[in-house]
Amino acid sequence: MILEAISKNFFLFLSNNKVLDRFAKRFGTSFGADKIVGGETFSQAIPIIKQLNHDGLQVTVDHLGEFVESKDEARNRAQECIDTIRSIADHQLNSEVSLKLTSLGLDISHDLVMENMKMILDAAEAAGITVTIDMEDSSRCGTTLDIFKSLKKDYSNLGTVIQSYLYRSEEDIDELSSYNPYLRLVKGAYKESGKVAFVDKEMVDSNLKRLIRKNLENGQYTAIASHDDAIIDYTKELEAELKMSKEQFEFQMLYGMRNETQKKLIQEGYTVRVYLPYGEDWYGYFMRRLAERPANIAFAIKGIFKK
Ligand SMILES: Cc1cc2nc3c(=O)[nH]c(=O)nc-3n(C[C@H](O)[C@H](O)[C@H](O)COP(=O)(O)OP(=O)(O)OC[C@H]3O[C@@H](n4cnc5c(N)ncnc54)[C@H](O)[C@@H]3O)c2cc1C
Known part of the structure; x- marks a missing residue:
């Protein structure tokens, strides 16, 4: 319970971090975000x-x-x-x-x-x-x-x-x-x-x-x-x-x-x-989802290591 609360607050804090937001934009929706985000443009979301x-x-x-x-x-x-x-x-x-x-x-x-x-x-x-x-x-x-x-x-x-x-x-x-x-x-x-x-x-x-x-x-x-x-x-x-x-x-x-x-x-x-x-x-959205559900972190970690 305590761990869950710490993790939630941590990711909510990260969701508002403008430096990390800028960093994330440079790397695109890798890091597992592509599992929950439809792409960086609407054309990517169409299919x-x-x-x-x-x-x-x-x-x-x-x-x-x-x-x-x-x-x-x-x-x-x-x-x-x-x-x-x-x-x-x-x-x-x-x-x-x-x-x-x-x-x-x-x-x-x-x-x-x-x-x-x-x-x-x-x-x-x-x-x-x-x-x-x-x-x-x-x-x-x-x-x-x-x-x-x-x-x-x-x-x-x-x-x-x-x-x-x-x-x-x-x-x-x-x-x-x-x-x-x-x-x-x-x-x-x-x-x-x-x-x-x-x-x-x-x-x-x-x-x-x-x-x-x-x-x-x-x-x-x-x-x-x-x-x-x-x-x-x-x-x-x-x-x-x-x-x-x-x-x-x-x-x-x-x-x-x-x-x-x-x-x-x-x-x-x-x-x-x-x-x-x-x-x-996509960064703030992704961090709020990680805050809601620590299990989502698993696919984020997979995303970091995937080719
Ligand atoms: C379509 C949509 C639109 C939304 N729009 C807004 C908005 O405009 N403003 C706003 O403040 N919030 C919005 N939310 C987010 C919402 O407020 C909750 O923060 C979010 O949905 C988490 O609450 P929950 O009811 O899904 O489940 P939680 O209360 O987070 O979880 C309850 C239980 O549901 C199950 N569960 C939850 N998530 C998962 C999962 N990913 N996989 C498997 N089991 C799971 C688990 O058993 C968990 O214990 C939106 C959510 C949805 C789905």
Whole structure:
């Protein structure tokens, strides 16, 4: 337990290290990152998406990258996102898009991020593609949800994420209900203090179950994003208890995680969506996954020594 906590904190610390980030960029997605990242460019991700679609999986792609430092950089990110949306349509891929508001200028200016989001959502609407706003750390949760609500009035093809480790999430689900939201429910990936989040894992897990039940009982389509068998089994129990059709929810998992479980769920008739990140800024994402699951370190080590 103690070792797990040290390892988690260590990798979360590394995920924010800018020197290592620059170093990693020079070496590309070797070191095992290619097992969980779709490449450094969207073109590299296309054959992977085709294969996933061929295997019956739906996809959401995320162009990795969080904190941009200038307006130009944020606009470039928005343009890259639009290019990706057009490419998805051109190649007839079964894929949605996920994005982080900090990559579009959330920390620079409200007007900038709104302008970028509207351009992206216009392109996505034209292509018939849904966009999900990932949830970042708790200091940005309120603003992210405000932006979501404001955009959702004009764009139906928009979703966002609720994290079960935050105390506020149950209220957020209730408040969002009138927006007919497309919500992805997760446990939460950032390091948060006990002031805003449950620190006890069992509380995070039981709150996720509570949120799944609430969102489904509210009649909202729900994406359950977890690799945890207990959460998957609980959702199946709810399906029977609430007499839900399999069209009312989907499971989501990260690319490269629990491949056998993904296949099994497809065979059982469930919708499974794989979150496929790509881009030069793969380093922070990779470190957060190592923090979550020390077992992932094994394939990272294999990656370092492989030819
Ligand atoms: C599609 C998707 C999108 C996400 N988007 C966001 C987001 O926008 N914001 C955010 O903060 N977080 C996001 N997350 C991350 C999420 O918050 C969790 O940090 C992450 O999913 C780990 O929690 P878990 O429920 O998968 O399982 P954990 O609680 O980490 O693990 C529970 C159990 O599940 C099993 N398990 C977990 N991982 C694996 C694995 N790789 N292989 C085998 N067994 C495993 C093990 O038995 C483990 O004991 C996302 C996750 C997914 C899947």
